[in-house]
Amino acid sequence: MKARVFVTLKPSVFDPQGQTIADALHSMGYDGVQDVRQGKYFELDLDAATPDAARVLAGEVADKLLANPVIESYRVEVD
Amino acid sequence: MKFAVIVFPGSNCDHDAYHTVKHVLGADAEFVWHKETDLKGADVVILPGGFSYGDYLRTGAIARFSPIMAPVVAFAEAGGPVLGVCNGFQVLTEVGLLPGGLLRNRSVKFQCEQVHVRVEELDTPFTCAATAGQVLRIPIAHGEGNYFAPPEVLDALEANRQVVFRYCNAGGELVDTANPNGSARGIAGLCNARRNVVALMPHPERACESAVGSADGLVVLxxxxxxxGSDGMLRTG
Structure with a gap:
């Protein structure tokens, strides 16, 4: 079963990479882009019997390794 | 007296730390590979700078699960002195021995330069030989040294006097232009509540001989x- 994990910096955490990308887009003329936040995306191939079990497993590995809860939050999607 | 220098795959300041301890300080030093499970009877543990696991995922995120980290955490929790430098600081935040985290520099660049830091607290095992407000000229070399913690955590760090080093100018003044990476409140280094675990982003071990431009870092070691002391009992007050 596949799971997708999206890890992003918490809203309160400054994202200098996202800011640099936003600045680049503005200099390219994309004034309609108001803000950019950069994150990470993981595709997990899981040995799980049900979507709920996959969600639990993906959440556990996100808590333990994929995200640092001090600075990041995450979201899990399961097929 | 023996220092253990932990070596992760990708550590690159391990030899600087070893050289400084052994040949400049004249103490015993031993490399301890991250797959080891004991600290070889060391009295002090150094987590050196570098790029453990290539900085994959997040700096320090994978190294903190190395087998050697369980004995390092146990050593720290028993009150043993632990020094983290640069990547060592990042590993210590990931493993939870120090609060907060290190974000990408506000410049979004890897910065390699000499900076000044002011010693803010003397009652730690890595600053007790310094003088109050002493300014150290030591180098930084990092892309992720921008210290972050939520405001309430920063307030607690200040209240408990856990901010051990702050970026300053040559005169010791805390000005934003002297903050190389955007760290919250100019924090260059801090300690845990018990004060035995100390970490900083700049590299004191790379500035311990006048031949390399500065010997200011030696006071840390x-x-x-x-x-x-001679009896191996930790005393910093």
């Missing part, structure tokens, strides 16, 4: 020798 000399402090460990002074703190442990």
């Amino acid at each position: 000399e402090s460990a020798v002074a703190a442990l």
Whole structure:
């Protein structure tokens, strides 16, 4: 079963990479882009019997390794 | 008196730390590979700078699960002196021995330059031989040294006097232009509540001989020798 994990910096955490990308887009003329936040995306191939079990497993590995809860939050999607 | 220098795959300041301890300080030093499960009877543990696991995922995120980290955490929790430098600082935040985290520099660049830091607290095993407000000229070399913690955590760090080093100018003044990476409140280094775990982004071990431009960093390691004393008992007050 596949799971997708999206890890992003918490809203309160400054994202200098996202800011640099936003600045680049503005200099390219994309004034309609108001803000950019950069994150990470993981595709997990899981040995799980049900979507709920996959969600639990993906959440556990996100808590333990994929995200640092001090600075990041995450979201899990399961097929 | 013996220092353990932990070596992760990708550590690259391990030899700097070893050289400084052994040949400049004149203490015993031993490399400890991250797959080891004991600290070889060391009195002090150094987590050196570098790029453990290539900085994959997040700096320090994978190294903190190395087998050696369980004995490092146990050593720290028993009150043993632990020094984290640069990547070592990042590993210590990931493993939870120090609060907060290190974000990408506000410049979004890897910065390699000499900076000044002011010693803010003397009652730690890595600053007890310094003088109050002493300014150290030591180098930084990092892309993720921008210290972050939520405001309430920063307030608690200040209240408990856990901010051990702050970026400053040559005169010791805390000005934003002297903050190389955007760290919250100019924090260059801090300690845990018990004060035995100290970490900083700049590299004191790379500035311990006048031949390399500055010997200001030596006081950090000399402090460990002074703190442990001849009987090996930790005293910093």
